[in-house]
Amino acid sequence: MHELSLCRSISVIAERAAAGREVTTIHLDVGELRQVVPETLTYCWTIVREDTALADSVLCVNQIPAVIACDDCQAQTRMRGIPILVCGSCGSGHVAVVTGEEFLLRSLDVRG
Numbered sequence: 001m002h003e004l005s006l007c008r009s010i011s012v013i014a015e016r017a018a019a020g021r022e023v024t025t026i027h028l029d030v031g032e033l034r035q036v037v038p039e040t041l042t043y044c045w046t047i048v049r050e051d052t053a054l055a056d057s058v059l060c061v062n063q064i065p066a067v068i069a070c071d072d073c074q075a076q077t078r079m080r081g082i083p084i085l086v087c088g089s090c091g092s093g094h095v096a097v098v099t100g101e102e103f104l105l106r107s108l109d110v111r112g
């Protein structure tokens with residue numbers, strides 16, 4: 001499972017960042033294009049955290065919408081449904097992804 005290996009990576013980074021402090025919440029930014037199901041990610045975390053110093057922590061997943069920018073009309077539109085790289089304003093295919101590819105450990109809440 002893809003989410004399980006992501007959680008292992010998160011635990012390594014979070015343990016290092018926590019430096020022995022007790023972590024209560026781990027805040028993640030996850031782009032829509034990352035094909036990650038937030039519920040699956042938080043469930044996998046409950047398995048992975050058991051083997052770490054982060055056993056009392058929870059994941060808080062902030063999903064970032066996929067937005068594309070059009071080279072032809074300069075519009076920025078939200079990608080909808082099946083990701084298709086077409087401008088939502090003029091229909092041009094000359095677009096670039098602005099947001100939606102994030103996978104970022106944004107912050108940790110620590111006790112005390």
Ligand SMILES: [Zn+2]
Nearest residue numbers: 070073087090
């Ligand atoms: Zn356009």
